[in-house]
Amino acid sequence: GAVVSQHPSRVICKSxxxxxxxxxxxxxxxxxxxxxxxxxxxSLMLMATSNEGSKATYEQGVEKDKFLINHASLxxxxxxxxxxxxxxxxFYICSAxxxxxxxxxxxxxxxxLTVL
Amino acid sequence: AQSVAQPEDQVNVAEGNPLTVKCTYSVxxxxxxxxxxxxxxxxxxxxxxxxxxxxxxxxxxxFEAEFNKxxxxxxxxxxxxxxxxxxxxxxxxRDGATDSWGKLQFGAGTQVVVTP
Numbered sequence: 412g413a414v415v416s417q418h419p420s421r422v423i424c425k426s427x428x429x430x431x432x433x434x435x436x437x438x439x440x441x442x443x444x445x446x447x448x449x450x451x452x453x454s455l456m457l458m459a460t461s462n463e464g465s466k467a468t469y470e471q472g473v474e475k476d477k478f479l480i481n482h483a484s485l486x487x488x489x490x491x492x493x494x495x496x497x498x499x500x501x502f503y504i505c506s507a508x509x510x511x512x513x514x515x516x517x518x519x520x521x522x523x524l525t526v527l
Numbered sequence: 528a529q530s531v532a533q534p535e536d537q538v539n540v541a542e543g544n545p546l547t548v549k550c551t552y553s554v555x556x557x558x559x560x561x562x563x564x565x566x567x568x569x570x571x572x573x574x575x576x577x578x579x580x581x582x583x584x585x586x587x588x589x590f591e592a593e594f595n596k597x598x599x600x601x602x603x604x605x606x607x608x609x610x611x612x613x614x615x616x617x618x619x620x621r622d623g624a625t626d627s628w629g630k631l632q633f634g635a636g637t638q639v640v641v642t643p
Contacts, residue, residue: 415570417570445630445631452615452636452638453635453636454617454633454634454635454636455571455617455633457630457631460630502568504570504571506571506631514559514561514576514578514621515561515573515576516573516631517573518563518570518571518572518573519570520569520570521568521569521570523568
């Protein structure tokens with residue numbers, strides 16, 4: 412089946428620093444990738460949709476200058492949390508949709524960000 | 528606008544008993560419905576989907592769901608629950624009215640606890 416790899420799985424950083432999270436589709440080409448944020452025991456909140464080679468589309472209320480998303484190739488999208496603060500601590504999950512849409516999205520394992 | 532409702536925050540069931548997790552939806556066009564499962568600190572795993580065809584859909588790990596258009600429901604079921612089924616379950620919908628398939632809208636999630 413389609414595999415999405417997300418790295419790192421856990422990251423701890425100091426307030427004010429930037430953190431990059433990678434999302435890779437390992438065995439398919441992902442035309443569209445989605446980034447979600449999940450709070451403890453809560454549902455997933457869609458942050459942005461990224462299409463390869465174009466700018467990401469951010470959901471209302473998500474700061475695009477703070478959460479930089481790049482989708483430079485059909486197998487890689489990155490989320491950079493810039494000038495991180497403790498309130499940015501969360502579980503970030505990416506998902507991907509391949510060519511030949513079948514409906515379901517394939518999810519990475521998630522990245523736990525802790526900002527001290 | 529599309530929406531998904533999972534009315535139960537938690538479902539408790541004894542091992543070996545039937546398990547049902549409820550989901551209702553609202554979309555403008557044809558609904559594309561999905562169930563995902565999430566284990567602690569992990570990404571989401573796809574269980575099953577309804578796009579078209581038979582209303583009863585069978586998926587992974589013995590789970591099934593029935594699409595009921597008149598009741599706008601897509602309840603997840605398993606005839607005999609296992610302790611290992613304890614996890615967080617998400618129902619999700621995509622609106623078939625849009626040309627680009629639309630965003631995946633998640634329900635709030637239902638925590639399933641299966642006791643030995």
